Amino acid sequence: MKTKLMFLLIGVAALSLSATVANNGLQSSPVREQYAVGTSRFGNTPLFWDAFIIPTGRHPAVLVIHGGEFKAGDPGPASVAQDLNAAGFNAFAIEYRLAPPHTDMPQEVVGDDGHYPEQTNDVATAIRAARAGSTAASAGKVTGKVGAVGGSAGASHAAYTAAAATLGGDMLDAAVLLSGAYDFHDPASLADVRCTTFAAAVTNYVNSTDASAGGALDLASPYRRFTSASAPVFVIATNLDPMPPxxxxxxxxxxxxxGAPNQTLLITEAPGPNGCTRHSFHYWNDVKTQAIAFLNRMLK
Incomplete structure (x- = not known):
């Protein structure tokens, strides 16, 4: 009995030691905090992020920008933020105002429908907050460098804010783009109904169906903002991605x-039962080593 008790105590001690080691490592538990407000003529919408902060030293920031057809989604995925945190980044899984019906954002002010450019304005605000370390969790923990990993609609926003300065004159220093929407007025994409509703998503976001050259959908598109002065981007998709190829x-x-700085990766794989291949964060585990290496080169 004494022997069994001794082993039990040793086991408990070992578990306690493991927990201590984990807590003293790079990975941290997220802190939910307000990073800003989204402003509109209807009022202000509080904006929150889940901050994964390395407890010691200063480190570059990386925003994790969720997808959801511009109308849905919560901050995350947390697993992506945790991977970035373990790689030596302060990760911020952000929320931004959503287009209708925006049920995933109950605090969005009534009447504020999150149409373009409000969502990219919110991302730009998050960039400034992460760069400055302007929240309680991030204060004194950042280097001033800010990257992003965005998926689907989140990749669209990451591309938009990496391409050129936006609200407040700020832009990303680098971005990883997973299956993003970049040209909202492309006729072939608007007609694509294989595995997603591209046309419905972008017209709801921009609040317009004007697909003419220089029209509302074109002017809101990230692709047209890129120049040789844009931040480096790593563009990734799969061969039969639900996002139109x-x-x-x-x-x-x-x-x-x-001549914009970039790296690209098109993953070739067999389609699923619906005829499409994986999309956005669903293939993160297969590309995270390359994505993190890219961010290391650009931000550290």
Missing amino acids: QQFQILTTRLKAV
Whole structure:
């Protein structure tokens, strides 16, 4: 009995030691805090992020920008933020105002429907907050460098804010783009109904169906903002991505044409039962080593 008790006590001590080691490592538990407000003529919407902060020293910040067809989604995925945190970044899984019906954001002010450019304005606000370390959790913990990993609609916003300065004159220092929407007025993409509702998503976000050259959908599109002065981007998609394949092609062609710094990866894989391959954060585990290496080169 004494022997069994001794082993039990040793086991408990070992578990306690493991917990201490984990807490003293790079990974941290997230802190939910307000980073800003989204302003509109209807009032202010509180904006929150889940901050994964390395407890010692100063480290670059990386925003994790969720997808959801511009109308849905919560901060995360947490697993992506945790991977970035373990790699030596302060990770911020952000929320931003959503287009209708925006049920995932109950605090959004009544009448404020999160149409363009409100969502990218919110991302720009998050960039400034992360760069400055302007919240309780981030104060004194950042270096001033800010990157992003965005998926689907989140990749669209990351591309938009990496391409050129936006609200407040700030922009990302680097971005990883997973299956993003980059050209909202592309006819082939608007007609694509294989595995997603591209047309419905972008017209709801922009609050317009004007797909003419220089029209509302075109002017809201990230691709047209890229120049040789844009931040480096790592553009990733799968071969039969639910995001229309023209989106990857249009952006990579634009980057090459203007001499914007970039890295690209098109993953070839067999389609699922619906005829499409994986999308956005669903393939993160397969690309995270390359994505983190890219962010290390650009931000550290």
